[in-house]
Amino acid sequence: MKVRIDYDLCMGDGNCAKVCPEVFRYDDDQMLARVTVDEVPAEYEQKVVRAAEECAPGAIVVEQ
Template structure:
């Protein structure tokens, strides 16, 4: 599955970073950066939690 971010909705509040730090990070200007678009068996659970926890529904998964 591919990870998608709607940067127009994203508030960069870092909930996703806390849940999946190997996939998401904040840059020096506090903007969300996606480190990879692909999920793996190792990160899928954390990514799904991050998608569900996003307060602005800026994150999604696509097949």
């Protein structure tokens, strides 16, 4: 699984970094979240899906 953030939509609330800090990191300077992995490790896939579901503007794009 791969995941990316659509920065046209991200509103920078940092929720994804709270739900799955192993994959998302909140950048305080830019006030945006970053994806820190190329490929999501299998053990974190469920958390990434949950982060995507909870992302209010739908900015997290999951690619299988």
